[in-house]
């Protein structure tokens with residue numbers, strides 16, 4: 001077990017890469033998909049079930065946990081790993097993105113963001129320094145800089161102003177993080193869909209120096225075409241020997257396109273959140289299990305899938321428990337979706353290592369039927 005944080009690349013195929021992030025709490029195989037554990041739980045899953053799907057790392061959330069039960073209480077109880085019974089690596093976001101999307105009465109200044117809790121209306125402030133303190137109290141292995149993420153589309157000057165604030169906050173985050181062996185601090189590139197601003201942001205982050213670099217400011221309503229256009233140049237602006245994390249992405253075809261463009265890590269609520277609404281992701285596309293056509297279908301969601309839902313239950317059963325709003329419906333569909341996303345990542349890791357990513361991608365797209373299946 002290593003006491004340090006390190007990243008080693010094993011193979012590349014075009015711009016796609018596969019490697020390993022080593023941390024004191026275990027290794028992360030890249031490209032990696034990180035399930036989301038918003039309020040110290042991956043909803044409807046036990047931690048051992050999340051591990052069984054193949055996840056090496058989970059996402060925690062500064063914004064939710066600082067409000068309830070507070071980072072100080074989690075620290076008094078031994079930290080987030082012990083609290084939620086997940087002893088492998090945890091990456092926590094810095095809270096800024098959630099404040100802008102969830103909190104009420106937000107006020108943004110050079111110092112940070114003040115806001116009222118969406119839970120009980122209490123007043124709070126997040127600054128780079130406070131975000132670093134919260135993430136340290138939680139015991140996070142990979143800490144994200146406190147940043148500001150503008151919605152797209154937006155004017156060049158608005159994006160420039162926001163990015164430059166985030167770069168000043170990146171420096172303050174770095175200074176407040178200090179020297180914590182075995183723990184990593186990731187910078188977040190901003191700049192929207194403007195190539196010049198993405199370059200300025202990348203240079204600012206390199207000058208500060210981080211253990212990994214995120215491509216932020218995407219998956220905020222710009223659509224896949226614009227996102228891929230930015231990913232055609234943005235990841236390559238970041239240090240090649242450090243992990244590249246695309247935040248908040250995404251649907252399976254977004255993930256494949258991002259890995260193809262040099263991304264090593266991703267997170268998204270999609271597999272868990274949509275699982276709870278009855279959307280099952282399969283190699284042939286999406287199954288909406290609540291649709292009446294499944295009510296007597298004896299087949300599994302995906303006959304090639306080895307997850308508990310596909311091994312032991314029919315579409316008819318899943319349809320029934322969704323229609324009846326039984327708790328097992330969320331458990332089985334979440335497990336299936338997380339399993340499918342991890343299988344997707346394993347398929348890409350193997351394909352890149354074997355130098356056959358292009359063929360794997362062709363096959364991935366060929367299997368996807370049009371419309372519902």
Ligand SMILES: CNc1nc2c(CCNC[C@]34C[C@H]5C[C@H](C[C@H](C5)C3)C4)c3nc(N)[nH]c(=O)c3cc2[nH]1
Pocket residue numbers: 036037038059060061093094095096097098144147148149188215216217218219220247248249267268269
């Ligand atoms: C969806 N598109 C998107 N997301 C984004 C996020 C959040 C990543 N997920 C963390 C998160 C967010 C929520 C939901 C879960 C748990 C917890 C609260 C942490 C994942 C982002 N986070 C930061 N700090 N900066 C971004 O630019 C950014 C851009 C995004 N674009």
